[in-house]
Amino acid sequence: MIRAFLFKLFVFLLFSNCMPLxxxxxxxxEDVFYINGPNSEHLSKYTTFWVDKELKxxxxxxxxxxxxxxxxxxxxxxxxxxxQNPYPLWLHLRVKNMSDEFHHYWWSVYSQADYMFVxxxxxxxxxxxxxxxxxxxxxxxxxPVRFLAKDFExxxxxxxxxxxxxxxxxxxxxxxxxxxxxxxxxxxxxxxxWNIGFFLGCFLFIGVISLVIAxxxxxxxxxxxxxxxxxxxxxxxxxxxxxxxxxxxxxxYFFNRLHSLPLIIISLAVHFEILAYILNIKKYRSKPVxxxxxxxxxxxxxxxxxxxxxxxxxxxxxxxxxxYSLIWKISVALAFxxxxxxxxxxxxxxxSRKQLITGILLGLILLYLNPAGYFINYSGxxxxxxxxxxxxxxxxxxxxxLILGGVxxxxxxxxxTDNYKLIKEKAIQEERALQREVEIQEQERQQIARDLHDDLxxxxxxxxxxxxxxxxxxxxxxxxxxxxxxxVRHFFSKLSLEQGKxxxxxxxxRTKIAELNRIGNVDLSFITVGDELTLPDYLTQPLSRIxxxxxxxxxxxxxxxxxxxxxxxxxxxxxxxxEDNGIGFDLKEKKGKGMGLENIYSxxxxxxxxxxxxxxxxxxxxxxxxxx
Numbered sequence: 001m002i003r004a005f006l007f008k009l010f011v012f013l014l015f016s017n018c019m020p021l022x023x024x025x026x027x028x029x030e031d032v033f034y035i036n037g038p039n040s041e042h043l044s045k046y047t048t049f050w051v052d053k054e055l056k057x058x059x060x061x062x063x064x065x066x067x068x069x070x071x072x073x074x075x076x077x078x079x080x081x082x083x084q085n086p087y088p089l090w091l092h093l094r095v096k097n098m099s100d101e102f103h104h105y106w107w108s109v110y111s112q113a114d115y116m117f118v119x120x121x122x123x124x125x126x127x128x129x130x131x132x133x134x135x136x137x138x139x140x141x142x143x144p145v146r147f148l149a150k151d152f153e154x155x156x157x158x159x160x161x162x163x164x165x166x167x168x169x170x171x172x173x174x175x176x177x178x179x180x181x182x183x184x185x186x187x188x189x190x191x192x193x194w195n196i197g198f199f200l201g202c203f204l205f206i207g208v209i210s211l212v213i214a215x216x217x218x219x220x221x222x223x224x225x226x227x228x229x230x231x232x233x234x235x236x237x238x239x240x241x242x243x244x245x246x247x248x249x250x251x252x253y254f255f256n257r258l259h260s261l262p263l264i265i266i267s268l269a270v271h272f273e274i275l276a277y278i279l280n281i282k283k284y285r286s287k288p289v290x291x292x293x294x295x296x297x298x299x300x301x302x303x304x305x306x307x308x309x310x311x312x313x314x315x316x317x318x319x320x321x322x323x324y325s326l327i328w329k330i331s332v333a334l335a336f337x338x339x340x341x342x343x344x345x346x347x348x349x350x351x352s353r354k355q356l357i358t359g360i361l362l363g364l365i366l367l368y369l370n371p372a373g374y375f376i377n378y379s380g381x382x383x384x385x386x387x388x389x390x391x392x393x394x395x396x397x398x399x400x401x402l403i404l405g406g407v408x409x410x411x412x413x414x415x416x417t418d419n420y421k422l423i424k425e426k427a428i429q430e431e432r433a434l435q436r437e438v439e440i441q442e443q444e445r446q447q448i449a450r451d452l453h454d455d456l457x458x459x460x461x462x463x464x465x466x467x468x469x470x471x472x473x474x475x476x477x478x479x480x481x482x483x484x485x486x487x488v489r490h491f492f493s494k495l496s497l498e499q500g501k502x503x504x505x506x507x508x509x510r511t512k513i514a515e516l517n518r519i520g521n522v523d524l525s526f527i528t529v530g531d532e533l534t535l536p537d538y539l540t541q542p543l544s545r546i547x548x549x550x551x552x553x554x555x556x557x558x559x560x561x562x563x564x565x566x567x568x569x570x571x572x573x574x575x576x577x578x579e580d581n582g583i584g585f586d587l588k589e590k591k592g593k594g595m596g597l598e599n600i601y602s603x604x605x606x607x608x609x610x611x612x613x614x615x616x617x618x619x620x621x622x623x624x625x626x627x628x
Contacts, residue, residue, distance in 0.1 A: 137246070210225045
């Protein structure tokens with residue numbers, strides 16, 4: 001029994017080890033592709049390739065290599081990726097139609113290649129049957145599709161021997177290819193257009209809105225966000241070979257001369273600036289943060305320069321040139337550096353907020369999913385996630401639309417609120433400083449008034465007493481001393497505009513009008529409208545001064561018999577209106593002359609107010625408006 005058990009175990013292990021070999025043989029390469037209508041099988045099992053070492057390449061070289069067996073297979077169910085290859089790539093396929101029906105088949109190549117030349121083997125030898133160029137609008141192609149494709153008509157049992165030459169000197173040689181019926185191909189294409197078109201439309205729409213907001217608000221971050229979305233759209237058009245769907249010749253020409261790699265660098269650098277704004281980088285002035293920003297802006301400048309140079313000299317560039325190959329490698333390295341620099345910036349700023357773990361997690365997400373990763377996957381340099389339709393990256397950008405859009409708006413509102421608080425605090429400080437200055441000036445005025453009253457006032461009173469007693473008959477002298485005494489009292493009244501602690505603007509003006517009515521010949525009346533308690537304290541003294549100055553001008557110069565002063569206190573401004581029935585004056589001649597008007601204008605302007613003055617032979621009206 002033991003021997004029987006050991007024998008059965010040996011047989012099981014033998015067949016277990018042989019099964020992979022049998023499976024490998026059953027999935028090995030084949031020389032002829034037997035097709036029967038729509039096909040989804042990978043062509044790597046049937047197609048061979050060869051790289052011509054001449055830059056232009058020739059059919060004779062390819063046929064010779066084919067006859068000598070130099071064409072070779074690549075790994076089954078994978079994409080042929082030759083990296084930086086400036087030389088023509090030749091693909092060979094022998095296909096036989098096994099369908100009972102006549103069929104059209106498309107051999108499609110999804111590549112950034114400039115040209116695809118198609119050759120078929122005829123009895124008379126290999127002949128070129130078609131040339132497809134990338135720089136041709138979709139509507140102008142024989143097959144109106146976004147990719148390079150050749151149509152083959154095949155009857156039942158018909159076999160074709162096909163060679164195609166792919167010229168792709170400026171992009172990585174990473175060609176995806178299939179062979180199927182047009183209906184089958186377009187069925188997939190229709191879904192592709194819906195998927196990609198949805199994302200392109202969303203990104204463009206939000207990008208336009210962001211730029212409009214940037215123009216209205218004059219806010220840089222909205223411009224950066226709109227630019228970032230337009231860069232992503234441009235890269236998507238290039239990588240998804242969607243440029244050919246553009247119908248406008250000038251736009252097609254423009255996009256056809258762009259290269260994804262410098263656009264990726266620019267978009268990464270712009271993305272850095274958006275994140276820096278969200279994390280309020282201006283608040284942190286440490287040396288590492290300053291260094292991160294300098295690195296980013298240097299790489300941004302590099303990306304812009306390389307994009308412009310490629311646009312101008314595109315036809316002259318290829319991977320066979322040492323400089324172009326070097327710039328490509330440097331650009332790829334800088335794209336990685338921007339990603340790492342963004343990671344370091346995010347972690348550093350979040351650590352400054354005591355949120356290191358959150359910063360690391362956010363940074364790792366940005367390391368894994370970003371425009372550089374999208375480009376690397378599509379170019380076949382390194383496939384660290386599987387490309388699907390729609391691509392993961394599009395969903396990430398959509399998520400960013402929601403997250404970044406919301407956070408940018410929040411940050412903008414917070415910035416506006418903070419700035420408003422700073423402006424308000426500054427205004428309060430300026431108001432306090434101005435109020436203090438007014439108080440100091442008022443103290444000086446009171447001191448001058450006291451000195452005038454004690455010295456000059458006493459002296460004039462004594463002189464008046466002497467003249468009245470000794471020179472009573474000299475009426476001119478008596479009138480002169482009386483006028484001097486009245487002028488001094490009036491001047492003292494203007495200077496000594498004392499404001500009690502509990503007095504408001506209405507009480508002050510009413511008191512002064514009563515005094516002026518006693519010493520003058522003009523009948524002054526006062527009208528007030530509004531709640532004087534709503535008037536800011538800092539305007540009480542200036543308004544009082546302006547009112548007294550206006551009334552003094554009426555008494556001195558107007559020759560009026562009546563005058564009215566109105567105080568209108570509204571919610572956001574105060575108006576002081578003085579009207580008289582005097583002789584008036586010439587505005588052009590008098591405006592700006594004399595201390596009275598100059599004082600009124602200067603005091604009003606000091607509080608951002610306005611003076612409106614009108615005068616004719618029947619009287620004068622002055623309107624003072626001061627906002628608060």
